Amino acid sequence: MTAAATTRVSRRRFTGAGAPWVPYAFVAPFAILFLVFLVAPIVVAIVNSLYSRQSSGLGFGGSSLEFVGFDNFVRALTDVDFLIGFPRVVIYGLIQVPLMMVISAGLALLFDTALVKAPRFFQFAIFLPYAVPGVIAALLWGFLYQPSVSPILQFFSGLGIDLDLLAPGTVLGAIANINLWSLIGINMIILFAALQGVPREMYEAARIDGAGELRTALQIKLPMIGPAILLTTLSSVIGTLQLFNEPQVLQSITSNISSDFTPNMAIYATSTLGKDPNLASAMAVILGVATLVVSLGLLAANKRTTKRASDGI
């Protein structure tokens, strides 16, 4: 084939791919879903949050939707029961997220060494709980938390230790346990996959330099998978702020989880029980902004530390 022919062929292909609508056609499915299921609900929620359904007298004369400006936001931000959900999930997150990341990363590093026999089986076993839907997981653990039906608690009771995992002080830990059980597997898989991508030569270099397994793990492997750690941490933090399924299910077996235990539960209760979708919209916007701020803060903090690290080198 001559050089001229090659040019012609490639130019033809290039013009076809360069038709202005082609990239848009590929992006369209995502764009449509994004607009319909993400942007539109956000816009609707923001608009809804500015209105309120008002009646008068006894209310039997009907009701009207009225523009109330930021009244709903004022109501939400002065509602102690709603606000208290935020520090509650923050405390929860401060315990649950680091614990989960340390265990996940530890397991990933362990599987990355040659120390574990039958690694595929164990990886599968640890990952398996992730396949159990959150609601079902909460139901299952709910049984294990009730003394007269739980073999585990009965075992401890036989030893003279009476555990109450659903008391006001322990119920948050009981929820954290369910999420740890569910999510360690998926985080471990993500981190393990990232570890597999680290060039093996680096380990050899480290070994030649005299680094042991532990030192390699802490000073080479972990920094190399920084982006994966950031990703899993970020999604865990967002998941924490939006905590809903597990406490909502456990609510049916303990009264120590109130209807506004987490911000997301408060939004749900306001819209369904309180029958005030406008107020609930305002709360949802507040939660959305809070999540955004925390995520951006985490990303900014990460950027600063990586910059400092690279400056140091």
Next chain:
Amino acid sequence: MTAKKLIRTPVMRAAAAALVGIVAMGALAACSNSGESGDSTGSEPTEVEFWGWVPGLEDLVDQWNDENPDTQVSFHRMTGDDGQKVEAAVDAGAGPDLVQLSTHALPDYVIAERVVDITEYVSDDESNYTPASWASVSFDGHVFGVPQGIGPAGMMYRTDLFEQYGIEVPKTWDEYLDAARALKAANPDAYIANLSPSEIGQWAQEIQQAESSWYGIKDDAWTLGVNDAGSQLVAERWQTLLDEGLVTTEQMWTPEYWALVNNGSIATISYAAWFPSILAENAADLSGKWAVAPLPTNEGSDNSGDSGGAAVVVLKNSKAPEAAAEFASWLNGSDDTQEALITVGGLFPSTTNGLASPALVEDQEFYGGQPINEVFIDAAEHTPATWVEGPNYSAIQSALLDEFAKVINGDQTFLGALDVAQAAGIADLEARGLTVSE
């Protein structure tokens, strides 16, 4: 997760419990009603769509369709999750013609204009219904539904425990407290009752017994009485029982709760007429050891209580409100339907002809052969008609439930809980622009 919220209304719970055993029957009925409609000669029949949860409604709908070729009813069985579906459907301009509803939820439907005023179609029925049940569907002189079942209260108790320890079955709440102390003294592992912080129905029935009401109407304004004298009386009673350690405090309906019932820790359960069948199902080994007595009374009164009932209402988007109302009137009030509603449906009737039905007073094997509904009939006759349904029942309910949990943990008192719920209720009504009179 939604189920729990919905299931807090006793009627829904009774329905859900009964539903389990009736699924097969429903399936059979669904098979049998195909191929009968649509072959009438002349004009098209009026079509009415009905959503409800009472077991056995399929058969009654079939019976109506056979007898009334001009009005053909189609039935959809509701599950626990359909409650919010109805509101959403109506607000979106759809939904069935008729729906079964807890009477506690009705004021919200009226205020949101989701229901049709059916006064002109059903006003002749009034004399057939108990005054309290008719009051629960009437607002401002307008009728918005036909009552379907009520929840008069009684006290289920362990005959064997009371006999074993030589304790008299209490007739008044004062005697109840004495019995509680005597029981605890005789056996530290036995408790007079379980005080479930999540069970608002048990609270409500004693509020009614004390002739109090969460809501009232004064001139053109709502009044709230969540912390009025009657509620305070009930609060002090249970505070004493709690403080002296005479009650267990498990959340009702959990495996843990049924374990307590089955191992003999709980001597009495006070609840509505639909509860005995659920107890018999969940404590089958205790057959013959339970009986039903009237709810203990307050000093100087022979009142009983009621935790709320259900109604069938015509929804806003109905194209045939008159035909729908006619069917509802037949279904809930006619002589044809009472026996089936009682025996298959497990309803406690809100009608005079239902209360007179022999089916109501059959002997119950689990309760030692006692015709237990005699107690509940008497309770229905002694329920004061002072309870007023009002807007956003669930706002007060969830405020109370969240506070009651703190009471059980010792971080709050019942009296304090009432004040919190009262304030929450007033704030909620005012936020909706309703007039509230202090």
